[in-house]
Amino acid sequence: xxxxxxxxxxxxxxxxxxxxxxxxxxxxxxxxxxxxxxxxxxxxxxxxxxxxxxxxxxxxxxxxxxxxxxxxxxxxxxxxxxxxxxxxxxxxxxxxxxxxxxxxxxxxxxxxxxxxxxxxxxxxxxxxxxxxxxxxxxxxxxxxxxxxxxxxxxxxxxxxxxxxxxxxxxxxxxxxxxxxxxxxxxxxxxxxxxxxxxxxxxxxxxxxxxxxxxxxxxxxxxxxxxxxxxxxxxxxxxxxxxxxxxxxxxxxxxxxxxxxxxxxxxxxxxxxxxxxxxxxxxxxxxxxxxxxxxxxx
Ligand code: TMP
Ligand code: MG
Numbered sequence: 001x002x003x004x005x006x007x008x009x010x011x012x013x014x015x016x017x018x019x020x021x022x023x024x025x026x027x028x029x030x031x032x033x034x035x036x037x038x039x040x041x042x043x044x045x046x047x048x049x050x051x052x053x054x055x056x057x058x059x060x061x062x063x064x065x066x067x068x069x070x071x072x073x074x075x076x077x078x079x080x081x082x083x084x085x086x087x088x089x090x091x092x093x094x095x096x097x098x099x100x101x102x103x104x105x106x107x108x109x110x111x112x113x114x115x116x117x118x119x120x121x122x123x124x125x126x127x128x129x130x131x132x133x134x135x136x137x138x139x140x141x142x143x144x145x146x147x148x149x150x151x152x153x154x155x156x157x158x159x160x161x162x163x164x165x166x167x168x169x170x171x172x173x174x175x176x177x178x179x180x181x182x183x184x185x186x187x188x189x190x191x192x193x194x195x196x197x198x199x200x201x202x203x204x205x206x207x208x209x210x211x212x213x214x215x216x217x218x219x220x221x222x223x224x225x226x227x228x229x230x231x232x233x234x235x236x237x238x239x240x241x242x243x244x245x246x247x248x249x250x251x252x253x254x255x256x257x258x259x260x261x262x263x264x265x266x267x268x269x270x271x272x273x274x275x276x277x278x279x280x281x282x283x284x285x286x287x288x289x290x291x292x293x294x295x296x297x
Contacts, residue, residue, distance in 0.1 A: 008034060011295040020283040024273040032256050032277065033295065036232045039253065041156055041297045045230035047245045049237040050164035050171045050189070054149075056141045056284050057238075057262035064141050067166030068117060070174075074134035076126045084120055088113055096210060096239070099267040103240070107211050114165070114209040118190070126200040128169075128192070135173040142178055145286035149293065150180035156297045157184060159227055163216065163245040164189040165208045188220055210241040217248030224248040234296075236289055238262055243275055258289055 005013070008030060015021060023029055036044065048054055051066040058064060071077060072085045092113035095106055153160050164171055168189030175181040193202045208216045217224070231253040233246050238260040246255055259276030260283065261268060272279045280288055 007037075007295065011291060015278075015288050015291045018280070018283065018288055020281045021288060022269075022273060022279045022281060023277065025277075029256070029277050032254050033292070036234075036254050036256065037296055039232050041158060043230055043232045043253075044234065044296055045159045045161065045227050045232070045249070046153060046234045046236070046293075047161045047163055047249075048235070049239070049242040049245065050162050051166045052238040052262055053236050053242070053260055054142055054146065054162070054286075055174070056143050057260070057282075058284065059139070059141055062139075065138055067164070067170040067174075070134055070138040070140055070170050071121065071126070071167065074130075074137060076130045076134050077121075077124050081120050081124055085117060088117055088120075097264045097268070099264065099271060103211055110209045110211055111207070114190075114207055118203050118207070122200055122202060124200070126192075128194045128198040128200070131169055131173055132177070135170060135177055140174050142174070142180075143284055143286045145290050146178065146180060148290050149286045150175070150182060150185070152290070152293055152297065154182035154184045158293075158297070159230065160185050161223070161245075162187045162189070163213060163242075165210050165213070165241075166190070167192065186223060188216055188223075210239055213241055214244035214247040217245060220248060224250050234258070234289065234292060236260075237276075240271065240275060256292065258292070 056064045065073060072082055092109060095101065095109050162171065162185060166189060168187050168191040171189060172181060172187060175185065190208050191204045192200050193204045195201045206219060228250040231251050233249055233252060233255040235246050235255055235257045237243065237245065243257065246252065257276045258278045258280065259272050261272045261279050261281045265281055278288060
């Protein structure tokens, strides 16, 4: 070890080992991190998206499932419904990642996707008791390094908000089964509403889709009020809509945004570099967020 190196230089050497890491403004990242480190881990909160951010995008060349996909591929759903959900995915996912459309153009279509998918799911009379098995049988995979990520944040009592347009019941089950659903974790997502006999009858509350995380955040002012002394934020996402997850944070001083760019890389690279401080391109681990957390604690 070179004794001349500052802790920050050591940290940077560590993260720059990740060849898929890109930054538009390295000095700005340094400034943010130094300011966050100075403020101390008692002022830190972490806000993360779930699907394709905490979970893997690909494994052994195969796409990994989102919360919705976990249900779709399970035996809780009829084959006719599977087909319809797949048709929705084939129609709307290309729109989600289309860099030639504006958010305003995409928004109504995303509402349409979520609304139709949830209608189909509600018609399936899904049983609450079957969700654990659906997750167990699925190929859902948290990104490598998840153990350190969840455990270390909990050990340091750093709040982790998982803010997802997926399905809350499913994502909770994923982190419960991997034994990382610690008391520092809070989830904002679409939760299922079951009738007395445990059959899905609707989704609770306001729909959260990929482009209304701002509204979702503002509906949860209580959570952000509780965390008002935590003025420094580490944000993790994989969509440009995830940038709004911190819109409810009170008295924010610094925010470091790390974005996973999983798909349509060339088309979207510039917009990700413009909006995320650190962009990880087709990178499947939590190594960089973990290095940041290690540096800040
Ligand atoms: P996230 O906010 O946790 O990333 O969840 C949103 C993802 O869910 C988004 O990438 C699209 C995906 N999705 C499906 O895979 N199937 C569906 O039916 C719907 C509505 C969304
Ligand atoms: Mg996502």
